[in-house]
Amino acid sequence: MKKICLLLLAVAALVISSPEFAKAQSKKKYIVNAYVGGFRGLVKTEEIDADKLTHINYAFVNVKDSLATLTNLATDSINFRKLNALKLINPDLKIVISIGGWAWSENFSDAVLTETSRQKFAKSSVDIIRQYNLDGVDIDWEYPAMRGEEGNIYRPEDKHNFTLMFKALRDELNMLEKEKGRKFLLTTAVGGSKSFVENTEMGDAQQYLDYILIMTYDYGGKNGTVGHHTNLYDYGVEEGSSADRSVKNFMAAGVPANKIGLGAAFYGKGWEAETIKNNGLGEKRIKAVQGGGYTKLKDTLIDQNGYKKYYDKKARAPYLFNESTRTLITYEDEKSIKDKCKYVKKNKLAGIFFWEYFSDPKEYLLTEISKDLD
Incomplete structure (x- = not known):
């Protein structure tokens, strides 16, 4: 069995180094960036369709005492090794650590806060990249x-x-x-809100960044009403939240279009x-109910x-409405x-990015992205 495995690895190495393979695996024109939730434990990398992706953002790395910190070293280190192994399938795939997220910001x-603390944080972040032979750092500071x-x-500074x-x-990263x-x-x-733009200097920050991934989801209706959460355009009579509006706000702040991930x-x-009027859209929210991943929906x-x-x-x-329970589910x-x-x-x-890979294990949506962003 060991000899067979070694033979297979040798064959894979020859195939990957061939000019034909390199041509077939030439870099995609658009990024297709998947967030993968490593915070849950071991990632089922065998279920990831690496050929359809350009980047995987590994979520999440924590921030403690001005250091980027792996919270579960045992599973994180295994996950990094297994994610890197996907490059045997797609040599152009980049594995990036995502620091922060909703729960760890x-x-x-x-x-x-200070130059000293920033240097300490930056060095610890890049040390993880160096140690596990990864490809970059993603910051998800909310907010x-x-x-x-x-x-x-949080503070004005x-x-x-x-x-x-x-x-x-x-x-x-330049030193690395x-x-x-x-x-690297x-x-x-x-965040996709106008307030995020107003509380940052995106026009200045973008010069250091390869991509700005705008979280054009989790919008909801205004003033406690039921609304779409990942809509492309505004709807209703008042100015609302939409992917288009978010993109335009970031571009107006000085972010180049070719750095923006949707x-x-x-x-x-x-x-x-509260009522069944207009299938619940625009009506007062009574409470949140379970939505679920797209495969389940x-x-x-x-x-x-x-x-x-x-x-x-x-x-x-799109959206679903159950008239008997007055439940609206907004989704992609x-x-x-x-x-x-x-x-x-x-x-x-x-290009496009999404949260989160395993919310659609049958890959209905990833298949569509792959087909449309070829």
């Missing part, structure tokens, strides 16, 4: 100079320190590039509406179990993904 403000999760530390953090990280002789990535996941949600969000809820599918042509967004489907991919091409954006 409380210490960012302290970590980047600078604004309240995110209850208990998060975050606005400028956010920029200085990226400079410190870029400086460390000289050491290793290859390129620096990216960030950013966000797609591989999960749905559910709300109980498609296989068990769309036009099943009391849920009827609707499509908002103005928003370019193949049609909305297709529209987002067209938007990426039309506006010359960098």
